[in-house]
Amino acid sequence: MSNYSEILKPRIIPISYSKTDVPPPPGYSESVFSTTTKSQTSSGKKAKHDDAELNALKSKKIWELAIGPAKSIPMNLFMSYMTGNSLQVISVTMTLMLLWNPIKAIFNETNPTFSKLSTKNNGSEIILAKLVFIICQVFNMCIGVYKLYKMGLIPHQEADWLAWKEPKRFIDRLYY
Template identity: 50%
Template sequence: MHSEISNPDVLSPKACKKPLSLPPGFVDTASKKKVAPIGPKKQSAAQVDDLKMKKAWEIAVAPAKGIPMNLFMSYMTGNSLQIIPIMMTFSLFWNPVKAIFTETNAAFTNLWTEKNASNIILAKVAFVICQIAAMSVGLYKFYKMGLLPTAESDWLAWKAPMRIVEMCAVVVQ
């Protein structure tokens, strides 16, 4: 037995009388007939236009999907005048403005065809409306922080600033 371990009998596949079975999980591709690879099916022009319109509307409503997260983040940062809430609020305002002026045409350029031009314009309008809605989160946050000039005294030097009178009432019996 020890001699068989140290000097094993190795037979070539041709010398075996019984054919060797394939190991588990191995598929012999040489024995099977070759099948030509199937390429992607050509889509009709109507299907391509439908896919382009679906993609255009995905792009158009994408800014609205981030509004709930932006509202939660602005709620969690509070209304204190510190650098982090001010910079976050500025980005809530500035990123939609930047997207309206730089990304509106660029996002829809590859999707435009002669047949779907009017629908692409509607998707662009929806994109701008969603960006304005996202920008309104930043404007509201600026308002709550007191950084928007909303009173007469903010604009006119001779008007006295508005005083906020806090009242507290305690009922004792």
Template identity: 40%
Template sequence: MPASLNYADNDNNTLVKSLPSPPGFSEGSLQKSASASHSAAAASYAKLKQQRAWDLAISPAKSLPMNAFMLYMSGGGVQIFSIGILAMLLLNPIKAVSSMNTSFVPYAPSLKSSDSLILPKIVYILCNILTLALGIWKCRSMGLLPTGTGDWLAFETRGPPPEISLVS
């Protein structure tokens, strides 16, 4: 009767230990291959995290055309709809920049890695500044920013008027 193999416990099985290795197989190459594949997987995971961080960094710039179209469709008058869109456009970049560190936490590199997220964070801030600039431009075009001299008349002081004599 042939001996049966217990695949659950190969360490204690003498039949498995007595089998010769296949041709071209060496124990050292198996250990090197496992460590190489582990380091390659870690490197690809770090590269994927870096790529996702860049995707997050440029996401405000991707929504810029949609925001510009919404501002165009809201019109130039001062109405509740246009003011609501304008408030959203001005407040969302401020909220995004203030919660930037929590947004980038999932993409933080491991302690052993020399990569950092400084450059993606700078790009993220710049893209949010572009969105904020679009909102400020719309405020100016709607006449909500005091840009003319007539907007500052309340703060202007005038000297005494010149005396005019009606008697000659």
């Protein structure tokens, strides 16, 4: 019962603005939360190690963001297969979203996404990652274009262009 005495018999502690009036909470250890020693802060190796580690983490994050659209390619292929090639609201909407979302991502998300991770050393890596990001988005758009082709919404046969084709002229002569 002595362990629960604070809960069973609470006491009101007056508000104090000095740090010495309030006792530390139960289980608090000053040594656990102590600041780093002077030898650790004066060491240049630790700072350089942290910078190298931070650059490695930024590089890893850059490539995760660049390859992110490629992770949705299998799902988009499966969904376009499952919706079929008939002209229905769901299949047309999904196909238009396959075209619109990559365009929107290329123009609105490419620079803001990668600018947060840029440093003075990784400029060429960011350009390459942006290129991979754009290629993955274009591949998602290609899935949408292929789906439009299979649905028959992209003109690709001669019959689709008959309105612009010149009619054949026949000579109306009869020979006896």
